[in-house]
Amino acid sequence: MLEVTINRKSYADRGGRPHVALAGLELCAAPGEFVCVVGPSGCGKSTLLNAVGGLDHDVDGRMRIGAPGASHETGFMFQDPRLMPWLTVLDNVLLVGGQSPEARERAINLLRAMELGDVMHAYPGRLSGGMQRRVALARAFVIEPAVLLMDEPFVSLDVPTANRLRGMLVELWQRCRSTVLFVTHDLREALSLADRVCFLSPAPGHVVLELPVDLPRPRSPEDSNVAQLYARLLAEHPEILAGLADGGAGKEQ
Template sequence: MNVLDVNIVEKQFPAPQGDGSVLALRGVKFSMPTGQFMCVVGPSGCGKTTLMHLTSALDADFDGSITVAGKPPGEGPALGYMFQSPRLMNWLSVLDNVRLVASPEALAAGRPERLLNDMRLGDFLHTFPNRLSGGMQRRVALARAFVNEAPLLLLDEPFISLDEPVADMLRSLLLQLWSESQSSVLFVTHDLREALFLADRVLFMSPSPGRVVLDMAIDLPRPRDAKGPALESLRRKLLAEHPSLLAGLAGAAEQPKQEAPAWS
């Protein structure tokens, strides 16, 4: 059973200046089985965020079809979403931010409080988000994305611009939440190492107009070691086999004498 079927023929945007349009996506076609952790990797501007907007019905203007759990986006089940920035409501407490999006079932089960406690935010339930550090705000956003146990979670470069130790902690937290839930995750990144560390499967997209150029299963056993030889060897193999495809991605550059960052 697929939780997500994507068949985007074309997605265009009006040109920023004057007439005409800009082609953002062309020929993006893939299916995602239930429970899978899929990463979409591509250089900046290749249409990764556009793909997320189309999947979540934030944008419905495209040629093609997308179904989430068998229904068009917006008509099927509500999704979980984590954006590039936390996008928290600063006038609501940490707890109220999560409760705001929680379904009646999630509220009745006390999931907002439990998730926040699991994320070591129990002492900050009634704190306003603007008093929290960047890492803590991302944890609140992560709790918000998971609170409804949605069948599909969309995470759009959620750990971008964080310090490595904080991003590392959040990646571990994400994997823990995912393994405890029934949710499927569609995770967008431009960081090859991050994708190889997290995903069951990685889709590589070409520069604009974005299209899927490589669909690869990651067969490394979990839990993975970001510093381990298995992940590093896979990364080197990819670089050797697809040098032009991976050019411009973070984490794709050769670093002969340098170990990968400590993610676990």
């Protein structure tokens, strides 16, 4: 499970002026729940993930991750793959997963599930952008995290590649049942992935709407039922969704 309360998160902008990124934010996710966070640019989505993931401790608030006595491992997948170019694909995954025989077996099985078995001993520079994202996805799941934090991981990918990765993500999530907190600016992507979507206000960001998504799986952003729900949301909550833009544009293969 995941429980987040942020009373206030501020930092100095480029001009040295204080900027309040998040205030009065409360968010929770049940064990194994897939929650997407959407909101306009600059509303504090990435700031939220950094706070939850422990990358930013200068936050007035509290975080509770995992059930008492359970694993508190947290995985993170960023907007870019962040692979070490001097390590092979397999070694990039083992860098997070550890060097035990069990971790190695998990890493190899994940890379094969990502259809990367033929390149696990290659270096990242040989891989396309989409393949590098698949390595990053395997690395995120290799520790079998209690909570997986994802910061627009499929941004800049072309539509077929992004949809393929979304399908792989959902398949891994359904096997591992990690609690997922997935940040995106693309509402259609959120509706195609989430059990529940949390909408943030403009900065200082806080949750202004929560939407359970009960559409049948599998889904894709192009599905007609996703399009119908998207249109209904735009009609019912234009003031909340005015700052959202469609994603999915990109060139990488």
